[in-house]
Amino acid sequence: MAPLQIGQYSVWPPVVLAPMAGITNGSFRKLCREFGAGLYVCEMVTTRALVERDPKTMDMVRFGPEEKPRSLQLYGVDPVVVGRAVSMVVDDNLADHIDLNFGCPVPKVTRRGGGSALPYKRKLFESIVSTAVRIASTANIPVTIKMRIGIDPEHITYLNAGRIAADSGVAAVALHGRTAIQHYSGSADWSAISRLKEAVTTVPVLGNGDIFAAGDALAMMEQTGCDGVVVGRGCQGRPWLFAELAAAFDGRTLPTPPDLRAVAGILQRHAQLLGEEMGADRGMRDMRKHFAWYLKGFAVGGEIRAALGTVSSMPELQDLLSRMDLDQPYPQAAEGPRGRQGTAQRRVHLPEGWLDDPEEDVVVAKDAELDISGG
Incomplete structure (x- = not known):
């Protein structure tokens, strides 16, 4: 290849x-x-x-x-x-x-x-x-x-x-x-x-x-x-x-998936990098959305998961991680789809008349690029 x-x-x-x-x-x-x-x-x-x-x-x-x-x-x-x-x-x-x-x-x-x-x-x-x-x-x-x-x-x-x-x-x-x-x-x-x-x-x-x-x-x-x-x-x-x-x-043997202790170390590394890039407060707030993905399939408990949703500092994060059973092996439940899924749209939102003529010489709306969005 x-x-x-x-x-x-x-x-x-x-x-x-x-x-x-x-x-x-x-x-x-x-x-x-x-x-x-x-x-x-x-x-x-x-x-x-x-x-x-x-x-x-x-x-x-x-x-x-x-x-x-x-x-x-x-x-x-x-x-x-x-x-x-x-x-x-x-x-x-x-x-x-x-x-x-x-x-x-x-x-x-x-x-x-x-x-x-x-x-x-x-x-x-x-x-x-x-x-x-x-x-x-x-x-x-x-x-x-x-x-x-x-x-x-x-x-x-x-x-x-x-x-x-x-x-x-x-x-x-x-x-x-x-x-x-x-x-x-x-x-x-x-x-x-x-x-x-x-x-x-x-x-x-x-x-x-x-x-x-x-x-x-x-x-x-x-x-x-x-x-x-x-x-x-x-x-x-x-x-x-x-x-x-x-x-x-x-063509090498795949590495063993990380146990929860290793995952905890990786997500702390992620939080550290975000803090260096954005500042400690903003970085930790940005990190919150990642916790559910990192901990998918692990037995963590609702109370700790909820607390992670409001965590505001690295010491607080480390304390919450220390309260978990970190010796859990990587769970089968963590495999498969993750991130956005949802359902199909009923229709795609398009400009008026967009589908009338694929060869039309389009005049772009002035506000077409005002928003910053994801792909």
């Missing part, structure tokens, strides 16, 4: 950490990288917020000295603004790789024609991708895209989008095997990844969706022929998944 090639960057194992809003900040990327190599993408930022140098956005575009290549995901709906953002990345040396988000299913994104809604408008999609590639190429920065199968079963976009992106010069295309209407419900359709791999032959194709264990990644590559995998929810509260992935792709 060959390494994943993203432009001039050789990635082994062929594993990419998916950008996740509020999750893949510098601390989490560093923690995951300590377990295994791969390509680690920062949280998604909007192109308009970037070019306006919004303080929150600029704070998100930070990379540690060990992050090579520095991978940044951009969300945009206007080719002009996307071009200005990519120029800023080039001029200010902000990143070494750019990924474009065409997969976000969140209503406040799709109702403005962004994320997974955008590839339906083929001319707009091509203009955004080709503009980004043209400008990024002046600094030898590879551009990739991440997308979904389509809006819903009646509006499938991924094959056309994959071909357009490859013809526009992207370095790779990644497909989440769900439509926007599914959100994260049901099962990912890996057969769509196979069809994309058959249709797009000039650049690597990456698969995304329902990779919760190292075996899932190997199975996806074997079943679809894809060139690499993108891991999102599967690593939430489980950064050691990257050690398991590295072992699996190297």
Whole structure:
């Protein structure tokens, strides 16, 4: 099996950490990288917020000295603004790789024609991708895209989008095997990844969706022929998944899953990194959402779980951990899906008339990029 090639960057194992809003900040990327190599993408930022140098956005575009290549995901709906953002990345040396988000299913994104809604408008999609590639190429920065199968079963976009992106010069295309209407419900359709791999032959194709264990990644590559995998929810509260992935792709025996004592040490390391990045108070508040993922399947008790939801300091965290039975082995109940799941939407929120003509020359709404959201 060959390494994943993203432009001039050789990635082994062929594993990419998916950008996740509020999750893949510098601390989490560093923690995951300590377990295994791969390509680690920062949280998604909007192109308009970037070019306006919004303080929150600029704070998100930070990379540690060990992050090579520095991978940044951009969300945009206007080719002009996307071009200005990519120029800023080039001029200010902000990143070494750019990924474009065409997969976000969140209503406040799709109702403005962004994320997974955008590839339906083929001319707009091509203009955004080709503009980004043209400008990024002046600094030898590879551009990739991440997308979904389509809006819903009646509006499938991924094959056309994959071909357009490859013809526009992207370095790779990644497909989440769900439509926007599914959100994260049901099962990912890996057969769509196979069809994309058959249709797009000039650049690597990456698969995304329902990779919760190292075996899932190997199975996806074997079943679809894809060139690499993108891991999102599967690593939430489980950064050691990257050690398991590295072992699996190297053909080594997988490491023994951590017992609760080891998990407690890892989550304390996570909290420490967040404190260093954000400050002790904000870092611990940010850490609260991770506890349920880390402790999934362990016998912890409702009282301690509730207390973790309001923990405010490292000594308080350490005290709560000390009250647990830390000798518990890793539970079978911790395996399988984690993170967002939910149910499918009744409909995808779209701009009025969005589905009337896929070839329409779209005029983008002025407020299309005002919100900063996740993908």
